[in-house]
Amino acid sequence: KNQVEQSPQSLIILEGKNCTLQCNYTVSPFSNLRWYKQDTGRGPVSLTIMTFSENTKSNGRYTATLDADTKQSSLHITASQLSDSASYICVVSARDAGNMLTFGGGTRLMVKP
Amino acid sequence: DVKVTQSSRYLVKRTGEKVFLECVQDMDHENMFWYRQDPGLGLRLIYFSYDVKMKEKGDIPEGYSVSREKKERFSLILESASTNQTSMYLCASSLTREQYFGPGTRLTVT
Numbered sequence: 001k002n003q004v005e006q007s008p009q010s011l012i013i014l015e016g017k018n019c020t021l022q023c024n025y026t027v028s029p030f031s032n033l034r035w036y037k038q039d040t041g042r043g044p045v046s047l048t049i050m051t052f053s054e055n056t057k058s059n060g061r062y063t064a065t066l067d068a069d070t071k072q073s074s075l076h077i078t079a080s081q082l083s084d085s086a087s088y089i090c091v092v093s094a095r096d097a098g099n100m101l102t103f104g105g106g107t108r109l110m111v112k113p
Numbered sequence: 114d115v116k117v118t119q120s121s122r123y124l125v126k127r128t129g130e131k132v133f134l135e136c137v138q139d140m141d142h143e144n145m146f147w148y149r150q151d152p153g154l155g156l157r158l159i160y161f162s163y164d165v166k167m168k169e170k171g172d173i174p175e176g177y178s179v180s181r182e183k184k185e186r187f188s189l190i191l192e193s194a195s196t197n198q199t200s201m202y203l204c205a206s207s208l209t210r211e212q213y214f215g216p217g218t219r220l221t222v223t
């Protein structure tokens with residue numbers, strides 16, 4: 001069964017600090033992996049999308065990595081800001097499943113001043 | 114910019130009521146999706162549609178139905194709302210691999 005596991009479930013950090021969120025998946029055959037940011041009460045917004053051949057992708061202070069061999073991804077946030085407080089969702093797509101996605105449970109990040 | 118809108122941000126309904134959740138996208142996307150999101154369970158796919166009048170069951174279709182009469186509009190219907198359908202409902206649309214989400218509708222069934 002295709003699964004996406006994220007850790008930690010929640011995280012509290014001080015403003016200005018860095019943090020790394022983890023995503024492990026068992027989706028096969030792999031097509032792509034996305035990270036979404038979801039503010040409270042809002043729909044998810046795409047941060048990055050990576051295919052099999054991409055190891056690293058950045059979007060401002062967000063850097064996602066992908067190790068397709070170990071089926072792991074991470075999202076690193078640099079110099080966190082209060083506006084980074086949100087849930088971060090890892091989503092994996094299987095190659096033979098059209099546009100069907102497998103969602104992780106998300107990591108809830110709180111950035112404290 | 115892709116825009117996906119949902120008819121209500123917050124909705125409170127009574128048990129047994131028929132509930133309609135509307136979703137509209139303005140990018141001529143062929144694919145549209147309805148998810149529900151619950152704490153600890155992530156997003157779960159209810160139904161999706163890949164063309165007008167076409168629909169497919171997702172992972173948790175029980176208690177729901179959908180309608181896609183026009184390309185830009187995808188409706189989720191709760192025939193007889195129950196308290197276990199209290200949730201956040203998210204609509205999404207896509208052309209290829211990128212899904213764009215609406216703002217969500219928080220439905221409370223009392």
